[in-house]
Amino acid sequence: MSLLEVRNSRSQLRQILSKSSGNDLSKTYAVDLADKIEKSFTNTISVLIAGSIHELDEVSPMQQITDKKSKFQKSDIVDVEVQGSKRATTEDGRGCYKRRRDSPFSWERDTPTVIDDGHAWRKYGQKVILNAKHPRHYYRCTYKFDQGCKAIKHVQKMQDDPPLYRTAYYGHHTCRDLLKHPEETLIILDSPLAPVDNQCPNNYSDSSTIFSFANTTNNSMKLLQEQKTETKLGIAGIVGDHDHHHHKSFINQTSFVSSADHEYFLPTDDSSSNSASYPSASAALDESSFGYDDSLSNLFAGSMDFDEFLQQLS
DNA sequence: TCTATTTGACCGGT
DNA sequence: ACCGGTCAAATAGA
Known part of the structure; x- marks a missing residue:
């Protein structure tokens, strides 16, 4: 049965x-x-x-602990994380993370304007890219922490006239x-x-x-x-x-x-x-x-x- | 007070 | 060592 x-x-x-x-x-x-x-x-x-x-x-159990803690106050638990690590952390606690396996690439679009896909995104970074006129912007799902959604996207302006934006999606929304x-x-x-x-x-x-x-x-x-x-x-x-x-x-x-x-x-x-x-x-x-x-x-x-x-x- | 963005530091892969 | 992806303190905004 x-x-x-x-x-x-x-x-x-x-x-x-x-x-x-x-x-x-x-x-x-x-x-x-x-x-x-x-x-x-x-x-x-x-x-x-x-x-x-x-x-x-x-990810490893240790990684899970690290990830979970980051949802709260990572700076509060720096000592725990660093223990056993070959690298010490900085004063302000930045950078003490292990990189998670990248989300799988989903798809890419070139559009004349920035895509409004209806999802809630939160910007978490911006980076100058080698040989590129414009910086790349990094977004993750707003619900990454409270729903565990792993969707990510990158947006980069590729040219000015006519404007062209390239949006790359990684992972899918589970929120x-x-x-x-x-x-x-x-x-x-x-x-x-x-x-x-x-x-x-x-x-x-x-x-x-x-x-x-x-x-x-x-x-x-x-x-x-x-x-x-x-x-x-x-x-x-x-x-x-x-x-x-x-x-x-x-x-x-x-x-x-x-x-x-x-x-x-x-x-x-x-x-x-x-x-x-x-x-x-x-x-x-x-x-x-x-x-x-x-x-x-x-x-x-x-x-x-x-x-x-x-x-x-x- | 709380959330979102900015921005330079830091990390891992190559 | 370099590059690009991510983190998180500082800052801005609601």
Whole structure:
């Protein structure tokens, strides 16, 4: 039985049970069975995702750590990075990076004006090119850090009269505009969060299917909260650095999680007892500190529908 | 206060 | 050593 079939079976079983008029004992048993099926299903998915994560790795684990840290304050962790490196860093912390494998070349265009391709780009460099009249401009996707999008483009004016601009694209966009596509914003199954007595519904454990964001910025979360009606999900989890500062603020800002069937709540207070309240969540966050979230964001960035996602797995 | 751009330093590949 | 791609502090802008 494929994973998708398991999921559908569980859904059908629930429907049958809700309509049936069997005695309470057998019904309770059947409901319990349905829940076990779903739990098993979810765990299986989690394992599969864990496997996918490793397949997605394109860089070394150390590189992942370095990349992830750069999303926060690279200058704060210079000492860690430099340790074991043959090269010392400069005073201001610049240049202490390892070059990632180049994004694959996609295509190139010559146009009389600069192309407006509709994507959000952020300029990160400009370089004088040998034997070229005009400098080359470097752009990366605005969502590089919060969605892991690796798209890059170079733009260079090739001639003045008539004007001609050459645009080269590297990599493809894996990002989503959260405002335009809130309904298809996410899909990552992650390790289930632990039930919390005073905040989560009693039936929390009925659905241990948890979706989570990876590397989602505070700003992105605000957008999702404003869109809360149809946004499939938005929660917690896979962000954070070694001191947990980011995952705490993340959780604090994300006071709700919603899906078609369920709604979960997370505490909004900044008590330091978060770890005690959310053992599983904390465990997941700890794990993410060692380089997993970068790959998770790739899955996230794919932004598939849940069923589509399952079909790809099965 | 927060995000985007500018710009010279720095890096890796050749 | 050179070249071009990237980083990140300083700066500009909203």
